[in-house]
Amino acid sequence: MSDNSKELQELSKQQRIIDVLARETETPAEVIKDIYVIEHSKLERVARIKTFVPVLASRKVKLLLSTTNDTDTDVH
Numbered sequence: 001m002s003d004n005s006k007e008l009q010e011l012s013k014q015q016r017i018i019d020v021l022a023r024e025t026e027t028p029a030e031v032i033k034d035i036y037v038i039e040h041s042k043l044e045r046v047a048r049i050k051t052f053v054p055v056l057a058s059r060k061v062k063l064l065l066s067t068t069n070d071t072d073t074d075v076h
Contacts, residue, residue, distance in 0.1 A: 013054065036058070
């Protein structure tokens with residue numbers, strides 16, 4: 001498989017993850033994409049086992065969104 005084909009598969013996989021996160025969190029896909037790309041990049045640089053990077057990045061996005069939402073609702 002060529003490098004270009006692998007890149008396309010990875011982008012497609014990331015887009016599916018972003019779409020699912022957007023639906024689950026009721027957040028615009030563009031917002032999810034911005035956060036996901038940043039978190040995925042951070043993890044990709046330090047991960048020893050790259051297989052788990054998408055899962056960990058997804059969890060981080062959900063955590064960040066829930067923290068933001070909790071802060072928004074704590075206003076008295």
